[in-house]
Amino acid sequence: MPVYADPDGGVAIAPAALHAWTAELLGRCGTPVDIAADVAEILMASDRRGIASHGTARLPTYVARVAAGVLDPAARPLLARSRPAIALFDARNGWGHHAGRVAMDWAIETALTQGAATAIVGHSNHYGIAGWYALRAATAGLIGMSFTNASPLVAPTRSRTPLIGTNPIAIAAPAGHWGAFCLDMATSTVPLGRIEVAARRGETLMAGWAIDEEGRPAVTPEAALRGALQPLGGVEATAGYKGYGLGLAVDLLTGVLSGSAFGPTVLGFFSTEGPADLGQAFIVLDPAAIDANGVFSRRLEGYLDQLTEAPVIPDASGRVLVPGEPEVRAEERADVRGIILDRAHAVSLHRLGARFGVAFPVDVPAIG
Amino acid sequence: MPVYADPDGGVAIAPAALHAWTAELLGRCGTPVDIAADVAEILMASDRRGIASHGTARLPTYVARVAAGVLDPAARPLLARSRPAIALFDARNGWGHHAGRVAMDWAIETALTQGAATAIVGHSNHYGIAGWYALRAATAGLIGMSFTNASPLVAPTRSRTPLIGTNPIAIAAPAGHWGAFCLDMATSTVPLGRIEVAARRGETLMAGWAIDEEGRPAVTPEAALRGALQPLGGVEATAGYKGYGLGLAVDLLTGVLSGSAFGPTVLGFFSTEGPADLGQAFIVLDPAAIDANGVFSRRLEGYLDQLTEAPVIPDASGRVLVPGEPEVRAEERADVRGIILDRAHAVSLHRLGARFGVAFPVDVPAIG
Numbered sequence: 001m002p003v004y005a006d007p008d009g010g011v012a013i014a015p016a017a018l019h020a021w022t023a024e025l026l027g028r029c030g031t032p033v034d035i036a037a038d039v040a041e042i043l044m045a046s047d048r049r050g051i052a053s054h055g056t057a058r059l060p061t062y063v064a065r066v067a068a069g070v071l072d073p074a075a076r077p078l079l080a081r082s083r084p085a086i087a088l089f090d091a092r093n094g095w096g097h098h099a100g101r102v103a104m105d106w107a108i109e110t111a112l113t114q115g116a117a118t119a120i121v122g123h124s125n126h127y128g129i130a131g132w133y134a135l136r137a138a139t140a141g142l143i144g145m146s147f148t149n150a151s152p153l154v155a156p157t158r159s160r161t162p163l164i165g166t167n168p169i170a171i172a173a174p175a176g177h178w179g180a181f182c183l184d185m186a187t188s189t190v191p192l193g194r195i196e197v198a199a200r201r202g203e204t205l206m207a208g209w210a211i212d213e214e215g216r217p218a219v220t221p222e223a224a225l226r227g228a229l230q231p232l233g234g235v236e237a238t239a240g241y242k243g244y245g246l247g248l249a250v251d252l253l254t255g256v257l258s259g260s261a262f263g264p265t266v267l268g269f270f271s272t273e274g275p276a277d278l279g280q281a282f283i284v285l286d287p288a289a290i291d292a293n294g295v296f297s298r299r300l301e302g303y304l305d306q307l308t309e310a311p312v313i314p315d316a317s318g319r320v321l322v323p324g325e326p327e328v329r330a331e332e333r334a335d336v337r338g339i340i341l342d343r344a345h346a347v348s349l350h351r352l353g354a355r356f357g358v359a360f361p362v363d364v365p366a367i368g
Numbered sequence: 369m370p371v372y373a374d375p376d377g378g379v380a381i382a383p384a385a386l387h388a389w390t391a392e393l394l395g396r397c398g399t400p401v402d403i404a405a406d407v408a409e410i411l412m413a414s415d416r417r418g419i420a421s422h423g424t425a426r427l428p429t430y431v432a433r434v435a436a437g438v439l440d441p442a443a444r445p446l447l448a449r450s451r452p453a454i455a456l457f458d459a460r461n462g463w464g465h466h467a468g469r470v471a472m473d474w475a476i477e478t479a480l481t482q483g484a485a486t487a488i489v490g491h492s493n494h495y496g497i498a499g500w501y502a503l504r505a506a507t508a509g510l511i512g513m514s515f516t517n518a519s520p521l522v523a524p525t526r527s528r529t530p531l532i533g534t535n536p537i538a539i540a541a542p543a544g545h546w547g548a549f550c551l552d553m554a555t556s557t558v559p560l561g562r563i564e565v566a567a568r569r570g571e572t573l574m575a576g577w578a579i580d581e582e583g584r585p586a587v588t589p590e591a592a593l594r595g596a597l598q599p600l601g602g603v604e605a606t607a608g609y610k611g612y613g614l615g616l617a618v619d620l621l622t623g624v625l626s627g628s629a630f631g632p633t634v635l636g637f638f639s640t641e642g643p644a645d646l647g648q649a650f651i652v653l654d655p656a657a658i659d660a661n662g663v664f665s666r667r668l669e670g671y672l673d674q675l676t677e678a679p680v681i682p683d684a685s686g687r688v689l690v691p692g693e694p695e696v697r698a699e700e701r702a703d704v705r706g707i708i709l710d711r712a713h714a715v716s717l718h719r720l721g722a723r724f725g726v727a728f729p730v731d732v733p734a735i736g
Binding site for chain 1: 456483537579675691
């Protein structure tokens with residue numbers, strides 16, 4: 001996921017304060033305390049990792065969905081079917097973050113005895129950043145994978161219209177002094193948020209990012225917003241069909257396998273017409289089932305050492321990075337200076353707090 | 369994988385005849401009959417699917433490796449460790465195709481009771497096309513995934529030198545009247561074979577395919593062959609770090625997890641200096657553990673119907689494709705007209721046959 005630079009004129013808030021306020025707000029919307037703790041933790045983790053697009057900035061939309069009666073804030077996931085190494089959880093249209101945490105914890109616990117386990121979640125909602133769940137397994141010493149489908153924003157190779165989601169893939173693993181390897185990527189070239197940033201900045205777009213509504217390469221953000229995102233790889237000649245195939249594979253493991261919505265049948269993210277009905281998948285492998293405890297992590301550490309010491313290309317902006325490193329740097333900054341919310345984001349949370357009687361804990365200039 | 373157009377002046381051979389000849393040749397090199405049958409089947413399947421780069425064209429190199437004593441043609445894989453849903457197979461430096469088939473069959477059989485299963489293979493050799501193993505699971509009504517690491521040809525984002533393999537990802541699933549969904553893709557933008565084709569044709573390269581030895585975008589195939597392939601996505605601004613991350617994730621599941629070689633420590637494909645020491649991974653999920661039998665396949669079928677009926681972009685060369693469709697079309701052609709080997713390929717097999725006393729079953733003009 002792209003880590004965005006701190007915004008100018010932003011508002012700083014301590015991670016713990018943002019977590020506590022979010023949990024309180026969710027409680028006022030009818031969310032039981034333990035479920036609210038999961039949702040708040042995962043939203044705050046996204047903001048702390050610098051992925052502003054997937055964190056508390058989404059709260060106004062989530063609350064609108066609860067108010068419209070299309071997301072049940074009190075629903076608890078149900079273990080619908082299981083065999084020794086696989087389970088299906090029915091999220092029953094509750095918070096995706098909570099259902100995802102429960103499902104990932106089942107997969108972690110099961111992998112510790114079976115060696116590997118898969119949890120599939122159906123009839124779910126948005127679950128935030130895919131990487132959070134994969135990292136939960138890595139923190140337990142395991143290899144974790146996490147997938148979700150999403151609203152159709154990406155045009156398959158040759159298609160003129162968006163038919164599949166940006167369907168992310170996350171994989172994490174323990175990596176010695178590197179902490180964890182954590183790849184967390186949309187299967188489109190860029191996320192919708194990057195196009196919106198380009199629109200605010202008046203930038204033109206790079207080839208391979210998006211197409212316009214006629215299906216031609218989109219040059220302006222405005223044309224892209226009326227068109228569709230392109231899959232990872234861009235056009236057909238630069239292997240965009242691989243990104244399309246990966247996005248489709250994620251949908252197959254999540255929406256299709258769980259019996260939820262998939263592809264063009266998923267509603268738009270801002271729609272309050274009906275349940276999101278998303279699917280998620282979690283796969284966990286225990287390296288200790290394959291080799292002595294800790295050996296895998298040390299081998300991966302040494303590999304990452306080699307990669308990060310490689311000679312670089314002439315215009316490189318730094319050394320080779322480990323997937324997940326920019327997010328860890330953002331976490332370190334947030335723990336020192338607080339999470340920096342941009343003004344529009346801070347204002348929206350401030351207003352939400354006022355509406356539900358949960359005062360936002362920091363002042364927002366020109367409002368608070 | 370790219371399906372190459374039939375070569376001009378090629379030599380046609382029936383798939384069954386190529387299979388039988390290959391098995392016989394492998395037997396003369398010291399391969400037991402059942403192991404030779406697996407290797408021949410998988411090499412022939414690659415040629416039949418139009419992936420000439422991964423089929424019998426590799427036989428001269430394989431035979432050279434056996435002759436040099438760095439590949440043991442008679443070794444049988446050993447189940448080294450297992451828990452109910454995961455197993456490690458030690459390929460003991462035998463044929464990767466056979467070890468892969470044995471490991472995938474273990475995963476299929478285990479998934480039918482456990483619901484999901486993972487097989488890891490270490491100390492292995494090249495195993496041909498990743499998609500063959502994934503399709504074996506799909507044919508059994510399951511979702512199959514297959515991964516392998518490979519010789520370092522790809523430069524991680526910002527690196528000037530190749531440090532990781534083209535490490536493919538394959539995923540296949542049953543899809544009703546579509547037969548199977550089968551994504552089989554290298555995690556580089558293009559495979560090395562595509563650069564070699566460009567060299568033979570005197571083409572210049574597209575941006576995002578490769579860098580030269582200074583780390584700059586390679587314009588000519590010759591510059592690329594002295595440099596490195598680029599990961600899927602191309603340069604950093606078009607999200608090449610995602611392809612790099614995926615390639616690294618594959619290595620983590622294969623070479624690193626199995627305790628085999630990984631990244632820059634893997635020897636070159638043509639090297640006969642030592643064992644290849646590759647790793648492979650296979651993951652299988654049983655949709656019937658999640659939903660009534662056949663429901664998954666029908667849902668996927670309907671989804672693929674929708675995608676392939678989508679309106680197309682102005683310069684599209686046809687409708688939206690299902691991953692794996694070009695390979696199925698190549699199989700259909702091969703079953704009617706035979707597999708078309710290019711002249712150099714046919715000549716190399718003819719010579720190999722003469723050397724081992726197994727006459728190649730079709731004439732090669734100007735030789736046979």
